[in-house]
Amino acid sequence: MHKNDLPTSWPILAIDFDGVLHSYISGWKGPRTITDAPIAGAIEWLKSLIPDQDDAFAPRHYYFDVQIFSSRARHFGGRAAMRRWLLRHGLTRGELESIRFPRLKPPSILLIDDRALRFDGTFPTVEQMRDFRPYRVGTMQPAPPTRATGIDFLAPKDGPIVEGLEAIEVVYARNQSEYNPLRSLISTDGTGRAVSRWTLTAEQRVAIAQGNDIFLELMTFHQPLQPIRIFLAGDTNEDRESLLSLLEG
Numbered sequence: 001m002h003k004n005d006l007p008t009s010w011p012i013l014a015i016d017f018d019g020v021l022h023s024y025i026s027g028w029k030g031p032r033t034i035t036d037a038p039i040a041g042a043i044e045w046l047k048s049l050i051p052d053q054d055d056a057f058a059p060r061h062y063y064f065d066v067q068i069f070s071s072r073a074r075h076f077g078g079r080a081a082m083r084r085w086l087l088r089h090g091l092t093r094g095e096l097e098s099i100r101f102p103r104l105k106p107p108s109i110l111l112i113d114d115r116a117l118r119f120d121g122t123f124p125t126v127e128q129m130r131d132f133r134p135y136r137v138g139t140m141q142p143a144p145p146t147r148a149t150g151i152d153f154l155a156p157k158d159g160p161i162v163e164g165l166e167a168i169e170v171v172y173a174r175n176q177s178e179y180n181p182l183r184s185l186i187s188t189d190g191t192g193r194a195v196s197r198w199t200l201t202a203e204q205r206v207a208i209a210q211g212n213d214i215f216l217e218l219m220t221f222h223q224p225l226q227p228i229r230i231f232l233a234g235d236t237n238e239d240r241e242s243l244l245s246l247l248e249g
């Protein structure tokens with residue numbers, strides 16, 4: 001049986017690639033670059049859904065027309081990259097023959113995706129959509145060993161510290177070539193507090209989940225140490241309100 005002979009009546013199961021099969025710890029590196037390991041169980045699960053076209057004795061109890069639906073397929077070399085990755089991680093060529101990689105959204109009976117909400121008749125609010133977070137491997141049991149070794153510096157968030165608060169933002173070291181520019185929100189009271197925001201990479205988040213702590217380095221130029229605090233916050237309305245009241249002193 002060849003993929004072209006698949007009964008057209010088989011229901012299409014559409015499976016997202018990044019974040020469902022590919023662990024995607026490193027984030028997007030380009031349509032042909034697939035650097036991370038499979039999510040635990042992904043390959044075994046995929047194999048259980050598809051026949052091996054080269055195995056004449058493979059049981060014929062399959063139910064789905066499995067299609068991996070990823071935006072990678074629309075880029076030159078993206079489908080080849082996904083095929084190579086699947087072969088590298090244990091699919092046989094015969095199994096690969098059973099999978100299609102559509103460029104356009106297939107008429108699937110089910111889409112498995114890490115960035116979707118199941119519509120149940122209630123339209124999600126702007127907040128629910130804005131605060132939506134996809135599943136990420138950092139929360140999974142057998143996380144691949146991606147713990148950062150040695151010194152791994154955090155980087156300031158790229159873009160405004162908090163959307164909508166740009167008016168009270170300043171950029172330190174904007175034109176100082178020896179330092180990287182740092183956006184900060186400045187308090188309105190006499191303390192002149194500057195709040196910056198540091199975004200962790202996916203690897204750094206995993207490293208923290210695995211026991212790494214945050215270290216703070218500060219150049220004092222041998223002057224008395226200025227009071228320092230470190231805190232966690234996100235992008236919810238509540239976080240924004242807390243931040244504003246903090247800055248008001």
Ligand SMILES: [Mg+2]
Pocket residue numbers: 016017018019020113114115
């Ligand atoms: Mg995804």
